[in-house]
Amino acid sequence: MRHLRLSTVLAGLVAIHGFTNVPEAKAGNVDYVNGGACQLSIPTTDTGVRPKATGLRNESTTTSSFVICTIQRNIPSSSSSDPNYVSVWANLYSLDGVSHDISCTAVVGILAGDASSDLKYSTKTESISNTTGSQAIFWTNSDFGGIYGDPITRSFNISITCKLPPQSAISMIHGNTL
Template sequence: MACALSTAPAAKSFNLDIINGSSCQLSIPTTSTGVRPKASGFRNESTSSSNFVICSFQRSSATGDYVYVGLVGYSLDGGSHDVACTAVAGSSPALHYSTKTASMWDTTEIPFVWSAEDFGGTGGAAIGGSMYFSVTCSLPPQTAISYIQAQS
């Protein structure tokens, strides 16, 4: 009688979701031709106007809430630009907000990172309600969102 041996698949310690910045969209529709999604991310190529941009996550309930979410941006012209972004976790009426500002000072990618502590939770814990998560940024001229990543 033959005995079959099988091995269990390795346990996965975490799940990392990465979404290209080109999946973001204008929060307030406009005819501005300087703001556009490209392969290199969502870019504000304008030299004069800021625009509100919203980036959301499409995710499965199988992986649970996120432990952290990061949005990565950069300067298109190499100049210094302050970018303000507000993350929202949860669904109405239980929405939780956290706003951060980062300076994009050159073409190097600069991260914004949100964790449970930013929403009143405990460090290292999952962000409550983050199965429904979005980030809205006021994207100044000559800045871009490269990508968004989240770990559950």
């Protein structure tokens, strides 16, 4: 009977010791920006593009407009945290329920003058007919010449430029870290 109790206590101590040596789990982060924070690439007063609570909307019935969006990324102070995104999304929708081809270009990098920080571009086009903002264009490291699943190099400094056709909108953009 004593041996059973001793082995139970010993097993408990081993388990507790094991839990104290488990490395801390990394928490991922998602940065969201409402599409209403995007702006016209070429400002003008003659446009149907308007920021709304539901995003940046091209309410025009005749004219496409180029808009640009950025994500404000706070770089972690911990040296073990990678400041770059693993994926970046632009959620889009149709105002009239009709399918619209929306083309967006994501740009990562900084202008620092060395090859490791050169700007990299990836353009994608999606046919968007959904009216709820649940359709998206998304980018991963493989879209910029890297390995899928790895962080997108220099994506802490990213912009997304889209050509919004008439009656289309950007509801939000977001980036996911590990």
